[in-house]
Each structure stands twice: as structure tokens, then as C-alpha cells.
Amino acid sequence: MNVLIADDHELLAEAVAQSLSRNEGLSAVVATSLAGTMDELSSNEYDIVLLDLRMPGMMGLSSVDSVLKRAPGVNVVLFSGQIDRRFLDDAVKLGVKGYIPKSMPLKSLDVSLRLIYSGQTFIPHHQPQESQLNASNLTSEPLVERELFVLRLAADGMINKEIARDLGISEAQVKMIMRQVCQKLGARNRAHACVVSRERMLI
Template sequence: MKILLADDHNLLAEAVGNMLNAQPGNVAITTDSYDGILSLLSEHTDVDIVLLDLKMPGMVGLASVKSVIEKSAPAKVVLFTGMVDRHFLHSALELGCKGLIPKTMPLQSLNSVLQLINSGQVFVPMDAGTPGLDKAGPEHDLTEKELFVLRLAADGLTNKEIARDMGTNEVTIKMHMRSICKKLNARNRAHAAMISRERALI
């Protein structure tokens, strides 16, 4: 397998890369940014799997995940992260992501999981939908509509513009924003947007 490991935690990337390269038949290449992914994909058209960290420079939520999936095809893209909101994971899987590998996974298990994914399977840990991987926690679950409002707000749209796009009124959007801020323990919409990006909710 040829694996592109994209992670800006250099020590972790080095350890994972060395382990993968030590396995017969494996070639691991690494980068620490979104731009680096695009550059390596243009140079290495035979990549089988992309291990994608969500917190690297240049990564902007689902838009970047979608871009990597499109540009790396037919390679399989797998989220490689410490934690991820289950709504984000669901959306990533719908875009064509082939699963989630937690950074807490023992290194000795990683190669077997990658072989499974390379064979065409989707891998998601059984606890990927539990509070351990969902920083917001079930008591703070955002509805799909709230996530949509949050994405638009994080993109800089005003309540009036969001209401227009959703075919509703500003009062309804304000109610959604109050609910979002309460669930995320955010002080205001800007704080909610910051939290949502940190937690990869959008």
C-alpha cells in the first residue's frame, strides 16, 4: 500500500510513518498541511490511502475533506484525528470518506485496519458516536437545522441572510442561534463559530 499521511504533529507523523514503512509492501509519505496534500497527490498518482488530520494548516472543515476526496480519487480518504463530532463524521462518510481512525489506536493495529480499508471496507470504531469522540456530548446535540445555521453563520452570513437562504424569518434564526450558543456553551455567535471549527462540527 502507498499511504499519504497528512498530519502537522511531527512526532506522531514520524512514528506512524516509520511503523507503516516497516511493514512489507508499504510506502508512507507525509505532509503537514492542506497545500502539501495537493502537492503530493499531483506528484504521486498511485496513492492508495490518505490519512487525513482535520486540524492542519489550510484545512477548513468539510469543504477541505470534500476537496481531498475529489483530488485523491481513486485513493481512499480516512479521517485520522483525536476526536470528531458524529454529525461531521456522518457528513464526511456521505461525501465518500472511508472511515475514521482515532489517533489513540495502537500502532500495531493500524496497518491491519488500513489493509481492511484498502480492500474496500469502511472502518468506523464502535465508539465513534459516543461522548468520548463527540466533544459536544449527547446533551449538547445540535440538530441538522442548527448545524446548517451554524455553518452559514461561521461563513459570515447575517441572520437576515441566513433567514433568506433558509426561507424563514430572522426571529427563527435568532432562536436557533440562542439554542446553538446554549448547547455549545458559547458566549455569542462568533464564539459558537470558533468552537464549531475547533470541534470540526462544520
């Protein structure tokens, strides 16, 4: 069983790789960015990809989908400290084979990966986060590209005037877009929208 650990936390990734490689019939390689992951998948064969959601190049579900398309037939598993349940459900619908929390003991990781390798989807029980508890406030309508762009700029600390200048629109239009974003995310305000969007790996 060949495992690709796609994670930019090199100390953690190397420790996991070394631990897995001690098991008979199992090898592990590390990639530290989305680009590196895509290169590995193009040039080598893997059975499982442990995919960190916050490494360089990752942009939420669209990046997860890119990895799945680059490696059809490979078991792609989300590898993260925390994850929003709605994001996880959406990722599983795309074809992801489960979720491995980074808090999982190394001695349990081998067993979990072998379950996934055998064809099972692995999702450990975990408590809902705030954004999950407020799921009733969310609409089913996804954010469009312009809304995501405004949200990313806001999360980077830009004020409405700066966002308006970058997009070539008025401040009133920026405010209207942010209201739409908050409504779709069930967020109380701009800052809360940034928090929720990061939990859902949208930005």
C-alpha cells in the same frame, strides 16, 4: 499499498510513517498542510490518505471534500484524536472511508489500513461527545457563509462591535446572526457555539 499521512504533528506523523514502512509491501509519506497534501495527490499516486482535521489549511468538511475531489478513487480516512459523530457521518456521506483515532496502537494500524484498502469502511466504536448527546437540539439547517464568518471572528476573540465594523453591519445584526448560529448548533451561548463548532470542525 502507498499511504499519505497528512498531519502537521511531524513527530507523530514520522513515527507512524516509519512504523508502517516496516511492513512488507507498504510505504508511507508525510505531508504537513492541506496545500502539501494537495500537491502530493497531484504528483504521486496513493492508495490511502490519513487526513488530520486540524493541520494548516483545513476548514472542516469543505477541505475534506476538496481532498476527495483531488484524489478520486483514493481511500481518504479521517485521522484525529477526537471527532464529532455527526461530522464523521457527514464526511462518510461525502466519500470518506472511515476514521482512525490517533490513540490507536501502531500494531493495530496496519490491520485497519488493510481492511480499508480491501474496500471496507472502518469506524471504531467510540463514546459520544457532549455535542453528540445534545444532537436533539440541533437543526438540520447548515450554517451559511456569513454565519460561519461571524463565528470564526467570535472564536478569534473579537467582540460584536469589532465584528460589525469588519462586516460593515450593525452590532444588532451581529447579535441576530449569533442567535441564529446558536440555534442551529444547539449551543447555549456564544462561547458554547465556538466549542461545538470546533468539535464539528466547522472553524
